[in-house]
Amino acid sequence: MAQDDKKTPELIPSDLQFEPGFNLKTLWAALFVGFIMLPGAIYLGLVTGQSMAGGAEWVTLILFIEIAKRSFARLRTQEVIILYWVAGGLVMMGGKLGTGAELFGGPFGGLIWDQYLIQSPQADGLHQHIPDWVVPPRGSQALEGRSFLHPAWFKPIVLLLTVIVMQKVNSLSLGYVLFRITNDIERLPYPLAAVQAGGATALAESSGPSQGWRWEVFSVGAFIGIIWGLFYVVIPTVSGIFFTETVTILPIPFIDLTVSLKEMLPASIMGIGTDLGHVMVGFVLPFWIVVGSFAAAFLVNILVNPVLYAYDVLHTWEPGMSAIPTQIANSFDFWLSFSIGGAVLVAVMGFAMVGKTLWTLRGVKREGDDGGLPKGRGDIPIPLALGIWAVSTLGFVALVWYLVPEFPWWISAFFGFVWTPIYSYIGARMIGLTGSPQGASFPYLREGSFYLSGYQGAAVWFAPIPLFQWGYEAAAFKQLELTRTHFGSIVKLAGVTLLIMFVCSFIFWSFIWKLGPIPSSAYPYVQKFWPFHATMQAFWAKSTLAEGGNELIKTIIRWEYVLTGALGSAGILGGLALLRWPVALFYGFIGGVGAWPHFLLPNFIGALLGRYHLQKRFGEARWRAYAPILLAGYSCGMGLVGMSSIALALISKAVSSIVF
Secondary structure (H helix, E strand, C coil), X not given: CHHHHXXXXXXXXXXXXXXXXXXXXXXXXXXXXXXXXXXXXXXXXXXXXXXXXXXXHXXXXXXXXXXXXXXXXXXXXXXXXXXXXXXXXXXXXXXXXXXXXXXXXXXXXXXXXXXXXXXXXXXXXXXXXXXXXXXXXCCCHHHHCCCCCCHHHHHHHHHHHHHHHHHHHHHHHHHHHXXXXXXXXXXXXXXXXHHHHHHHHHHHHHCCCCCCHHHHHHHHHHHHHHHHHHHHHHHHHHHHHHCCCCCCCCCCCEEECCCCCCCCCCCCCCEEECCCHHHHHXXXXXXXXXXXXXXXXXXXXXXXXXXXXXXXXXXXXXXXXXXXXXXXXXXXXXXXXXXXXXXXXXXXXXXXXXXXXXXXXXXXXXXXXXXXXXXXXXXXXXXXXXXXXXXHHHHHHHHHHHHCCCCCHHHHHHHHHHHHHHHHHHHHHHHHHHCCCCCCCCCCHHHHHHHHCCCCCCHHHHCCCCCCCCXXXXXXXXXXXXXXXXXXXXXXXXXXXXXXXXXXXXXXXXXXXXXXXXXXXXXXXXXXXHHHHHHHHHHXXXXXXXXXXXXXHHHHCCHHHHHHHHHHHHHXXXXXXXHCCCHHXXXXXXXXXXXXXXXXXXXXXXXXXXXXXXXXXXXXXXXXXXXXXXXXXXXXXXXXXXXXXXXXXXXXXXXXXXXX
């Protein structure tokens, strides 16, 4: 074990040449994920709100490694890293910016959200302002028949495909430039990229005859995921096939105690998340982030909310409200304004941190920076990459102007040509220095710019504004360099995965939507949470309507509460600084204000269990290596049993719909 750990940083001998990672194996892997894993990812996300990202990658890698063994072949490190990205990219979320709703299974998940939003009660007074290039109008046969094969869906689907391709071109071109700046010029260390590349190297080594500790830990996590998945996913899913009512051992996604505690804790939400995965996430997250979030959420709901209710600040809440309505009411009465103040302080801290780092590094000579590039890496001239990025950004600006000509075009141009490169560079530097873009964010910039622009209407809230953060793409190129993978592989990967993802997402979302409305009682997670997300999105979209929109936002965004949030957050930060407690505690605290204690409680339990029991048992270094692999194994186990039950459910529903 100790020897294994010492070998991990030495990824690949530096004298090895760059080789392509994209080949026929990658194509087969993409097809496997698209046609086998994707429907499971969609269904699991609708039922539990959990992603198969993590599980899908491991299932795909295990399958292809075992096939390679039996074929007396061995997967190269370059092939492993590309296979990993193929699997992860195909099951990523398809939710739209600004909705808060997380959907897994490709881009058509965003259209499923749009069809729900326009038909929801929250869109009353808004639906007539939503353009037909977003979603067919309320009452359309395309919505009532639950079919994408209708002429009314032509504009939204064409726009969706166009935006996805443009985003990929934009991200790869600017991400490459950021990589050249932060890696080749500034020589940033990219700590997590080395870890991820080391994982790919270890997997490539495991395709040989022997297997190491990683497979043992992964197997333990997978076994836990399978056992928990039997109770959490399989029984509710399969029971719906054979019985008139669904049998659930544990409510999905949480046990709600809000109504039960209404006398003791008025205007507070309280509950317990029922997915064991939240406990395992607590193993992986930074300890003080979890502690801060947990402390904030429970302090708010046990102490602050009852006090605010007693002083009539939280005036919308009424006894008998469950968690979702209570959260909406409290957000509009106080916490949305308060969180804006706290978030602005966090943003200022993040930019100050980056500025301090830039000032410290000014004039520092980079050793070994002779201007030469590694041979065979697949580099292109930076001006060419910038030209490709500029053309794609101009395409976004022109597209937004064409779709919403009333919206000031210069705002889109500012976001695309000025803010996105600055914002992405800050994110890339933070990732290159710390492994995380934490602190490099500026909340409510999009919402504030729309509201203050003077624009009247709702179309701009659904337009593809070029406000992006592509800093993580620089880390992807760093992983390619560390694993000696030719950069051309990522371009081929993007083209293939976009095509397969679009086709498979269309097929399976169409099939699942045709079986029944989404959301419905068959999908507990989205049935509970989508009304909340629809309320928040509709609130912002209505804020720019000519008829009463400005008055609505003036009654909800209270500047005295925003100032309270900024000053209160500054006071907490100052207190932590005086006590010399970790600054991560502050970031967690700000993130926990207004968050769901249902999920933070199991996160906190996992953090305590990991730090004070498992870390002592296995040792700090070993436990840090075990935790992410254990979580990946759990995701894999949940995904496997989930896919098995989901297959039965989909076949059953398809057969019953044909018969009747």
